[in-house]
Amino acid sequence: MSRRATSSTRPPRHPDGIPPGHWDENQAPDGYQPRNPSLLERSRHWLRGPDDLAARNRQNVLIDGIGVGFAAGIGTFLSVFLVRLGASNFMVGLLTAMPALTGILLAFQVGAFLSRQRQVVPWFSRARLFVLSCYVLTGLVPYLFDQHVPEIIVGIWALATLPQTVVSVAFSVVMGQVAGPRGRVALMSQRWSTLGLANALAVLLAGQLLQHWDFPLNYQIIFLISAIGGLVSYSFSIRISLPDQEAPPAPSGRGSPWRQELGVLRQYPDFLRFTASQFIFRAGLSMAMPLLPLYWVRELKASDMTISFINTAQTVVLLVAYLLWTRLAKRTGERRVLLICAFGASFYPFLTALTHSTGPLAIYAGINGFFQAGVDLVFFDIMLDTCPPQNQARYIGLYQTTVFTAMFLAPLTGTWLADHFSLGWGLLIASALRLGGFVLLYLLGVGRGLKSEAAG
Structure with a gap:
């Protein structure tokens, strides 16, 4: 009896890991003071993430995006670095086109390979780490070599094209499973907003650091700093937990595998119409990618700080635009957002080609970022x-093959036009391709009757 009484007067221990509200302090004896968790314990709890698996996956996706955004923000200076090292127009275009060439050859096979894996997440996170590590290797090249530095850097990124292809296919699979049909637009809006914030801060930081050292040391330092983003991305993306994939169905029918795939695709005309129209629009996007930094540096003599402001303006606008387009898509439908944004994004290269000073460039980049946000969200969904x-x-691998085909052919065509005519003509044709893609999206009815909208 006395032993029981002694036990009843002993203050109960606060159970670790129970969130506020589940521990009723009114049941504790008088004088009991709950122990406040230490900073280390709170940090460990935050790193573990929410108790709910779905919420924990979403948190890992968002923090992974922060790491990717930081590294990719610094990576926006890669093509500028090559230009300042004396790389030719073809070399800069090749940097943009190489991942696409590998994707054309291997995206379908990578998709087939990933479909046979029980877990896609390890392939996704490790491939991403390898790609982001190439920025660090880029920074080391001028330390180790005195000659052919641009060629060696392009060679490094040639090796990175295979894991880039893995990432491009696995990303859609992983994000689609984390969000589900009803949550895709919302999750990607949140991810790309946080990614854009990290990207903008990284661009600003890099722009400031580039002013403090001489070339090429300044570029080498920022590329080494990008390792922080790669480590953050890997640490959280590897924690995404998804159920095992089911084994893919055995192929049916006669003929080659490609003929069997086309037979399946004929049953999904919406997929074919979208794939065809986005191919033309994406060709216009890709053609402008190497031409814009070439035009900034060679035609307008833009400084590193000016280029930093241009990139920052676009990414900052993206932060707000993702949220705005997500709300508008819920209210008016994704097709309307698609058409508005595809039309608006078509004029960025055109406006740049008509510009003869650096002053308006940040404004044009911000306008483009506003419309590009809607294109990103709706295309993905x-x-x-x-x-x-x-x-x-x-x-998804088959779809990515068409994406990579546009990304390979268009930049090389754009740099060929720049060499034989002018950078301005290349930018004008890039705008024309974007407008052609917009017309196809409208005429083919892309985005009508989405199942995700019906589910939502």
Whole structure:
């Protein structure tokens, strides 16, 4: 009896890991003071993430985006670094086109390979780490070599094209499973907003640091700093937990595998219409990618700080635009957002080609970022919505093959136009391709009757 009484007067211990509200302090004896968790304990709890698996996956996706945004923000200076090292127009265009060439050759096979894996997340996170590590290797090249530095850097990024292809296919699979049909637009809006914030801060930081050292040391330092983003990305992306994939269905029918795939795709005309129209629009996006920094540096003599402001303006606008387009898509439908944004994004290269001073460039980049945000969100959702549901990774690989084809041919065509005519003409044709893609998106009815909208 006395032993029981002694036990009842002993203050109960606060159970670790129970969130506020689950521990009723009114049941504790008088004088009991709950122990406040230390900073280390709170940090460990934050790193573990929420108790709910879905919430924990979303948190890991967002923090992974922060790491990617930081590294990619510094990576926006890669093409400028090559230009300042004396790389030719073709070399700069090749940097943009190489991942696409590998994707053309291997994206479908990578998709088929990933569809046979029980878990895609390890392939996604490790491939991403390898790609981001190439920025660090880029920074080391001028320390180790005195000659052919641009060629060696381009060679490093040639090796990175295979893991880049893995990332491009696995990303859609992983994000689609984390969010589900009803949450894709919202999750990607949040991810790309946080990624854009990290990107903008990294661009500003890099722009400031580039002013403090002489070339090429300044570029080498910022590329080494990008390792922070790569480590953050890997640490959190590897924690995404998804159920095992089911084994893909056995191929049916006669003929070659490609003929069988085309037979399946004929059953999904929405997927084919979207794939064809986005191909033309994306060609216009890709053609401008190497031409813009070339035009800034060679035609307008833009400084590193000016280029930093241009990139920052676009990424800052993206932060707000993702949220605005997400709300508008819920209210008016994704097709309307798609058409508005595809039309608006078509004029960025055109406006740049007509510009003869650096003053308006940041404004034009901000306008482009506003419309590009809507294109990113809706393209991603339409692709997953119209993709054949069985063996999804395989058909995402097929879709990515068309994306990479546009990304390979268009930059090389753009730099060829720049060499034989002018950078301005290349930018004008890039705008024309974007407008052509917009017309196809409208005429083919892309975005009508999305299943994700019906589900939401």
